[in-house]
Amino acid sequence: MADERPLLQMTGIHKQFPGVRALSDVSFRLFPGEVHALMGENGAGKSTLIKVVTGVYSIDQGTVELEGRAIKIGSPQDAQNAGISTVYQEVNLCPNLSVAENIYIGREPRRFGRILWKDMYRNAEQLLKKRLNLEIDVTQPLHHYSVAIQQLVAIARAVSISAKVLILDEPTSSLDRGEVVQLFSVMTRLKSEGLAILFVTHFLDQVYEISDRITILRNGELIGEHPAKELPRIDLVSKMIGKELHLLEELPKTHAERSVHPEVLLDASRLGKKGSVESVDLTIRKGEVVGIAGLLGSGRTELARLLFAADRPDTGEIKIGGRKAVIHNPRQAIDHAIAFCSENRKLEGIIDDLTVRENIILALQASQGWFKTISRKRQEEVADEYIRTLNINPPHPEHLVKNLSGGNQQKVLLARWLLTEPKLLILDEPTRGIDIGAKAEIQRLVMSLAEKGMSVVFISSELEEVLRVSDKIAVLRDRRMILEMSGDEISQQNVMKAIAGG
Incomplete structure (x- = not known):
């Protein structure tokens, strides 16, 4: 000093x-x-x-x-x-x-x-x-x-x-x-x-x-x-x-210990957008955790936004269940049971001036239509259920979400989308800026959801996280998907070589 x-x-x-x-x-x-x-x-x-x-x-x-x-x-x-x-x-x-x-x-x-x-x-x-x-x-x-x-x-x-x-x-x-x-x-x-x-x-x-x-x-x-x-x-x-x-350290390595369902949930072919990400081919199976690895600016978030139709692609198509899907906007993506937790939870996720309960039921209310209002009793029931399930702290549904910590705000977003019962959950930096305990909880949740048949796209700037939870990893570099690996191919050395261009 x-x-x-x-x-x-x-x-x-x-x-x-x-x-x-x-x-x-x-x-x-x-x-x-x-x-x-x-x-x-x-x-x-x-x-x-x-x-x-x-x-x-x-x-x-x-x-x-x-x-x-x-x-x-x-x-x-x-x-x-x-x-x-x-x-x-x-x-x-x-x-x-x-x-x-x-x-x-x-x-x-x-x-x-x-x-x-x-x-x-x-x-x-x-x-x-x-x-x-x-x-x-x-x-x-x-x-x-x-x-x-x-x-x-x-x-x-x-x-x-x-x-x-x-x-x-x-x-x-x-x-x-x-x-x-x-x-x-x-x-x-x-x-x-x-x-x-x-x-x-x-x-x-x-x-x-x-x-x-x-x-x-x-x-x-x-x-x-x-x-x-x-x-x-x-x-x-x-x-x-x-x-x-x-x-x-207690979390199991999913790619080494878990078999993936052979059924294809989503198949993206030549999906791309100029200035965003080039022609990507990606297959996601039922109950599979697909990790997206790459450096900042490699196209990870851009790919996630294309899958959710937050951005419109210039090329390619998406098939769901073997059939070409019409997904031109996020509402249509939700209709196809696709959910997306953005990395920018402040601008594209939580609504500061709403309570925890109101933030949780938002996507479900939108999917039902604004004229079919969810009763207050039902809102309180589902809010209490997910607060307990995800260990949201403090456990008070009527607190303004802006007064929660970053990790607990992230859990509120997860609760919002899980309530819609998606078939595909896209998580873009779900553990960014949160502590080790909350990271472990979210990683465990990802693995639990996959075990129950939900498919997950997991994006993280922390390579160890991607390696830990993924059944398959797609590596992006300079806005292009350059390698896909699964099973015993997955290792930190292989991913690092691919990112570095080796």
Whole structure:
């Protein structure tokens, strides 16, 4: 540590929501010149603690000190003025504005009240190149770029604002390995300059790669603070979940232990869309888990969207049960018993201002038609059933879904689609940004559904997950499907070679 006195110190923090104790007597220290990982399962209180220090939430009890002085942060603007800046997991920028405008919005260089556009563009280019080693056209609208680039722009904005504390909430969720290395290089340089970095991630490798210290929360309480070098990984996992449990290691390897039904459910032939993914042939059998592997930008999500008709293909056709299927939009896909959980659960999944119950019954109500209203009693019955089945926490159907953790929001989405009894469930990054316990639950659920005859398309940026649950793996590279493997062919080495082009 560059300084023995904490730059930021939170002591005895309490935060209560109706029916939910989010934080109970939590203390946290952040020193200058360090990367400090905040760890815990979904619902542990990480997001609440971040929102307290950034002024999104007020605290019920406790103190916050910055540079040894007690401060009161009543709004995000107060936090920004104090030198505390945050990049959240879901990119909160304006896609219709240019890259430069997103970086400097509200802080544009002006003269006599007029924006100095050339100066702003030049400043943005220099900032991205110097701090993130990123060279792009900053005059282009943000939506012109991939989610990964948008994430880097959000980080650039935070870096340009923050003078003392930078909070990164799952910043690497949408980045490939090269971009993660680039980000870590930036973080290392920033901490060498004395910046304090609070780092939240669910990738254990990344925690140990970049972090100096680790603080663990569980069920809204502080479990401990440890130097990263002195905390073995298994101990970290045990402290996060509260028991000795090798959840992921206990999962069987489906491709080695399970036989797949010979009946073909869906057959996609020469399916493609210009600029999205090229001519894909893919057969999915009843009760089969088909993993889609590939790097970010390889065409994984694009293929999923074509299968669900969220995007219209330029070429190819889909057969279901041996017959050509007319699927021009998601409604027709649902009519064919196809369900799709998007990777972007914030924009394309949950509806923030609805309750857990209302989010769960949404797809079923849509499939029945809006004039055949599901009774309130039936809604409550199915909501309670799936809350129990999927262990959604907190188990209250009338809570607003926006107040749930990311992992529990993901479970609500799964409940929504499972209620429609699909024959094919497409899961695009179902475990992105959630903890190890929730990952294990979702993987177990996938395998259980397959055992019962449901077909599953499973997309994940974590190769180990794809290898673990898949009966068959389709490997994509540069928006083309280049290899399909099953049974004993499936191995990390074979998939890696295919992705790398070996």
